[in-house]
Amino acid sequence: MGDFLSADNVVAVATALVGVLVSIGVVWYERLVRGKSIGYRVQMDIAVDGDNELFNALPRTPDATLVLLRIENDGAEDIRTGDYTDPDPQRGLTVQFAGRQVQSAAVTQPDPSTLIDHFRLGHDVTGVRHDGNRVYLPRVPLNPGEHYKLLIRLTGGPVNSRVEITGGISGGRVKPNRSVPMDEKPPSFSRPARVITVLLTVCVTVLAAIIVAGEKTPQPRGCATGELKVTGSTAFAPAMTAIAKAYEADCPDATITVQARGSEQGVRQLSETGDALRKGADAPAVVAMSDGPKPDGSYPGLTDHRAAVITFALVVNDDVPVTGLSGPDIRRVYSGDITDWRQLGGPDLDIKLVSRSADSGTRDIFRRRILDDHGEPAFTSRDCRTRNSPSDKVIRCELDSTAEVLRTVAAVPGAIGYGEARAAATSKGVRVLSIDGHAPGTEGSADPAYPFTEIEHAYTYGVPRAGSLTASFLDFALRGEGQDVMAGGGYPPCYAPDVAARCGS
Incomplete structure (x- = not known):
């Protein structure tokens, strides 16, 4: 009898009893209380800096805001497409923003990833539509615990204005959840259920410490080592x-x-x-x-x-007062036919070509997209400032990275080069050029006519x-x-x- 009443056995028996009670309580809670339920919560609501705009296809506005909204099945039962009760067969839920107008909306991070197929109504038609202050969502089936997120760009109102999702679920409800930080998981149970779970966790932790103290904690689901x-x-x-x-x-x-x-x-x-x-x-x-x-x-x-x-940009030293070039002029510069900025309406200053090395994918894209498959001139300069030989027609150097190109263009008078658009837009000392009148965006080129993508x-x-x-x-x-x-x-x-x-x- 004394052996049976050891600390290990007492804790084990107590844990088993609590586990049975918790199991009964959880089954009751899941089936009779939670039922069918779609929950939503705002994970991010921030003002967008006008100098660092996202969604550049849209006009810049001083009151632009960015909202990340999580929509999830937080109930105990599956939600099928036929459970939505909206009379529009292509609409499941409606997101409404008080005092703000929707400019763009996109689905991101569905879990599981196969949910993404339910947001396509056709090959080139998305089921996510917006009008005024509303975003209309298609009928997306969700198993318990599954979710997707919406990244929405708005204007016309301040951050933290009211956000509401409406829509009918047969035998269920659509409701807001507690707002939590973007990376935090939502609570699985109500407050009473969490209290019971904590008690069970304490018992299990004590038992685990007694039996397998020091055992390594397993990796989170989906992780690899x-x-x-x-x-x-x-x-x-x-x-x-x-x-x-x-x-x-x-x-x-x-x-x-x-x-x-x-x-x-x-x-x-x-x-x-x-x-x-x-x-x-x-x-x-x-x-x-x-x-x-x-x-x-x-x-x-x-x-x-x-x-x-990915979008790329053509850049010049900030002291060169040129804001854009045509495709033919760019090709004449990189063929060596134009060697002085004066020929393009700029100052009497040698053009210095700051290029990437032969292993660069950016250089290959520049060749294919901008130079009509023609190569750049030969390497003629080690320091990007002077010719290796007086007979060299043009000054051209090669560097190993985007960062080196942007730093060098900023430091060398008359320099021109190319690099990733977001890095170029945030680099000091360089000016981003338009190409044939089309400016690069930092959101995968918002202008579909911009060629350098x-x-x-x-x-x-x-x-x-x-x-x-x-x-x-x-x-x-x-x-x-x-x-x-x-x-x-x-x-x-x-x-x-x-x-x-x-x-x-």
Whole structure:
């Protein structure tokens, strides 16, 4: 009897009794109280800085705001498309903003990612529509715990104005949830249920400490362990660095290292590393980012994953009073036919071409999109200021990264170069040029006629093994929370419903 009344057994019996009671209570709560329910909450409501605008297809307004809204099935039963009671067969819910007008709305981070298909009414038609101060959402089926988010740009009113979602659910309700920070999970139970859960947790924790003290805490669901390297594009490196930090915050046993060396070099090294492995070995834990696709037929062992739309910009030293160039003038500059800014209405000053190295995806896009597939002049300068030889017709240097190009253009009088649009727009000492009268946006080029854009690609060697860090990180980056990071950085993610057609996915 004394052995039975040991501390281990007493705690175990007490835990079992509490567990039985909690199980009964949870079943009662889930089935009789929660039922069918759609909950919503505002996770972010901020003013948009006029000097750092998102959604640049829209006019700049001093009172622009950005709202991130989470919509979830917080009930105990599935919600099917037929459960919505709106008389419009293509409408499920209506979001209304008091005192503000909707300018743009996009779906982001559906969980599971397959929900994204329910926001497309056709190949090029999205089910997310807006009119005035309302956003209309399609009938999206949601299992318990599933959710999606809306990123909405508004104007005409202050932040934290009232937001309401209306719509009918047969046998259920649509209601606001407690507002929580963007990355915090909503509470699974009501206050009484949470109190009971806490009691059970205390008992289980004590028992676990007695029996398996020191056992390592398992990784969160969806996480993987190990080390992964992200290489390739220097233009997209800031976005991948931010996504890597977000993944490591959720999955502390993973280490993601971003080592940008240029698109072509990253893709080539990934292919060579994978080809060198013995047959049957795991593929290298490497993701190579590329500005634009790899050449057709090259690197057959690589698998393509389309990531986002990326925009580039032509920039000049801020002292050059030129605001835009035509396509023909740009091609004459980069063919060496125009060598002085005076020929383009500027000062009597040599034009100095600050270019990227041959491994650069940005350079290849510039060649294809702007130079009509013609190459740039030969390398003629080591310091981007003087000619290597007096006989050189034009001054042209080559640098290894977007950041180096922008710094050099800002420092060298008469310099012209190119780089990622968001980095160019925020760099001091450079002026962003329009091309044929069209200005680059920092949201994947809001102007569809702007030519200097491309799709950012993520390459892996083969198809990542299920459960591997490569597969987990790509899912996080392209279909999970990484979409919010890309959208916030000005890169419309390819898995967003209004961008998928543009990405060809």
